[in-house]
Amino acid sequence: MTSKNVLLIFKSNIMYKPVIYRLARDFELVFNILEAKILPRKEGRILLELRGSEDIIAEGIRFLEQNRVVVEPLSDKVWREDEKCVNCGACTGLCPTDALSMKRPEMTVSFDVEKCVACGMCGLVCPFGAMRDITLFDPFAEGRSDSK
Amino acid sequence: MGEFKINKTFGEINKKIQDGSVVVLTAEEMIGATKELGPIEAAHKVDVVTTGTFGIMCSSGAFLNFGHSKPRIKANKVFINGVEAYAGIAAVDCYLGAAQTREDDPLNKVFPGRFRYGGGHVIEDLVSGKQVRLEALAYGTDCYPNLRHEADMALRDFPDAWLLNPRNGYQNYNCAVNLSKKTIYTYMGVLRPDCTNANYSTSGQLSPLLNDPFYRTIGLGTRIFLGGGVGYVIGNGTQHNPNVKRSENGVVMGGAGTLSVKGDLKHMSPKYLRGASLTGYGCSLNVGIGVPIPILNEEMAMFTSVSDDDILAPIVDYGLDYPQGTGAPLGYVSYAQLKTGEMDFNGQKVTTSPLASYSTALEIAVILRDWIKSGRFLLGEPQDTLPSAPFSGFEMLK
Numbered sequence: 001m002t003s004k005n006v007l008l009i010f011k012s013n014i015m016y017k018p019v020i021y022r023l024a025r026d027f028e029l030v031f032n033i034l035e036a037k038i039l040p041r042k043e044g045r046i047l048l049e050l051r052g053s054e055d056i057i058a059e060g061i062r063f064l065e066q067n068r069v070v071v072e073p074l075s076d077k078v079w080r081e082d083e084k085c086v087n088c089g090a091c092t093g094l095c096p097t098d099a100l101s102m103k104r105p106e107m108t109v110s111f112d113v114e115k116c117v118a119c120g121m122c123g124l125v126c127p128f129g130a131m132r133d134i135t136l137f138d139p140f141a142e143g144r145s146d147s148k
Numbered sequence: 149m150g151e152f153k154i155n156k157t158f159g160e161i162n163k164k165i166q167d168g169s170v171v172v173l174t175a176e177e178m179i180g181a182t183k184e185l186g187p188i189e190a191a192h193k194v195d196v197v198t199t200g201t202f203g204i205m206c207s208s209g210a211f212l213n214f215g216h217s218k219p220r221i222k223a224n225k226v227f228i229n230g231v232e233a234y235a236g237i238a239a240v241d242c243y244l245g246a247a248q249t250r251e252d253d254p255l256n257k258v259f260p261g262r263f264r265y266g267g268g269h270v271i272e273d274l275v276s277g278k279q280v281r282l283e284a285l286a287y288g289t290d291c292y293p294n295l296r297h298e299a300d301m302a303l304r305d306f307p308d309a310w311l312l313n314p315r316n317g318y319q320n321y322n323c324a325v326n327l328s329k330k331t332i333y334t335y336m337g338v339l340r341p342d343c344t345n346a347n348y349s350t351s352g353q354l355s356p357l358l359n360d361p362f363y364r365t366i367g368l369g370t371r372i373f374l375g376g377g378v379g380y381v382i383g384n385g386t387q388h389n390p391n392v393k394r395s396e397n398g399v400v401m402g403g404a405g406t407l408s409v410k411g412d413l414k415h416m417s418p419k420y421l422r423g424a425s426l427t428g429y430g431c432s433l434n435v436g437i438g439v440p441i442p443i444l445n446e447e448m449a450m451f452t453s454v455s456d457d458d459i460l461a462p463i464v465d466y467g468l469d470y471p472q473g474t475g476a477p478l479g480y481v482s483y484a485q486l487k488t489g490e491m492d493f494n495g496q497k498v499t500t501s502p503l504a505s506y507s508t509a510l511e512i513a514v515i516l517r518d519w520i521k522s523g524r525f526l527l528g529e530p531q532d533t534l535p536s537a538p539f540s541g542f543e544m545l546k
């Protein structure tokens with residue numbers, strides 16, 4: 001059993017297809033909708049946690065892509081600029097999923113992107129702009145600069 | 149002070165630094181050393197204990213002289229990267245405050261404001277070697293006819309640039325909570341309603357003034373690590389108050405002593421001077437400070453072996469009490485507890501998070517320790533001490 005958080009983008013042409021239901025029925029994947037937003041006649045965005053074996057998750061993602069859902073791993077969307085982080089820990093008290101946590105006894109801040117649900121709290125609270133202040137539901141959000 | 153068994157002077161310790169025989173420990177290492185050896189033996193063996201802190205210190209800024217233009221100017225308004233610096237002093241001098249916001253910043257008009265760039269960020273840009281845009285405006289005089297001067301300047305182009313901070317290094321500070329019903333945005337971070345989270349902001353057992361609680365060795369002339377370079381304590385900071393309630397070990401139970409510091413900005417590093425943006429509050433500067441504390445006697449060994457278990461922070465409500473200037477501490481909590489990430493408050497679990505970087509504070513204490521060991525950094529003997537409070541001494545030393 002493993003878990004992966006992915007961002008699904010439903011363009012308007014497929015918006016009304018019941019694809020997520022089939023993840024459960026055909027692949028027996030456990031899904032958990034972390035956040036969702038539908039912009040009528042434009043597109044829908046869902047932040048989804050998928051739980052299952054690694055193979056099945058990969059198959060499920062393939063199925064989604066065959067159905068023209070754009071699937072992006074969250075780790076490509078949310079990241080920390082490590083050189084900006086001073087390891088103060090201000091973000092750790094507000095992170096709802098412990099994706100940002102204090103490593104003890106070193107008192108450094110660890111970021112586990114697999115636990116992140118892109119709520120944006122850390123972006124609001126980090127004094128140094130180390131957590132890229134993107135919300136997944138902003139179609140204009142910039143991507144990671146070092147990605148293609 | 150003849151009652152001590154160990155008596156060393158600044159001069160003796162400096163000689164040891166120069167001949168390479170000095171023994172220096174960080175304040176973290178000193179805790180174990182005193183426990184193991186006892187205070188007298190520890191004071192005999194250890195000469196200097198180094199401290200460190202790296203946190204948001206709003207009462208900071210840069211004193212800059214930007215050099216004369218041709219023709220000359222007597223600036224009465226100065227902006228650096230759009231951030232105003234106080235220019236009501238001599239012709240081309242100005243003071244850039246860390247908390248100054250950019251002229252066109254929307255502030256809190258759309259709440260909470262983000263305050264992405266201010267005085268602290270200009271200081272960080274300067275020590276990073278980046279060029280900044282200087283804009284000086286004047287009314288013109290016979291001796292200084294120029295009305296406007298603009299230049300792109302890097303730190304090396306300023307004839308003089310000092311970090312000059314009126315209040316840094318608070319000796320202990322509040323643990324902030326929010327008992328109100330809405331989320332608040334403070335200089336102590338974002339605080340959720342109903343006391344859901346608590347923020348604290350000192351490096352505890354590593355913090356300079358918590359290791360010399362009566363300022364016996366720190367005063368005007370103390371040479372320190374400042375922003376990655378060398379600086380000096382130039383006196384007590386503003387709001388310095390030695391008469392705060394203290395626990396039996398002499399440790400203050402709330403914000404008390406403060407330091408005023410100065411250093412040459414040109415030798416500092418953006419690693420230890422970082423512009424900060426506090427959502428809903430404003431701009432600031434993270435300052436790295438490390439103060440060496442000479443172990444002149446066994447009492448100083450006791451003071452510098454203070455641990456997070458022995459230091460208590462007052463829990464203060466920033467929802468109502470603090471902004472209104474009313475109320476009393478809701479209780480006290482040790483730094484050891486705060487560092488676990490959770491504390492009990494009124495029977496409920498509250499998440500605790502630091503605002504000052506303990507790991508960077510330790511890095512500073514280690515750097516300062518190594519500077520002293522290398523023989524390059526001598527202790528500065530204070531020419532004047534800071535206002536202090538009486539202390540009857542430790543029971544176990546009597």
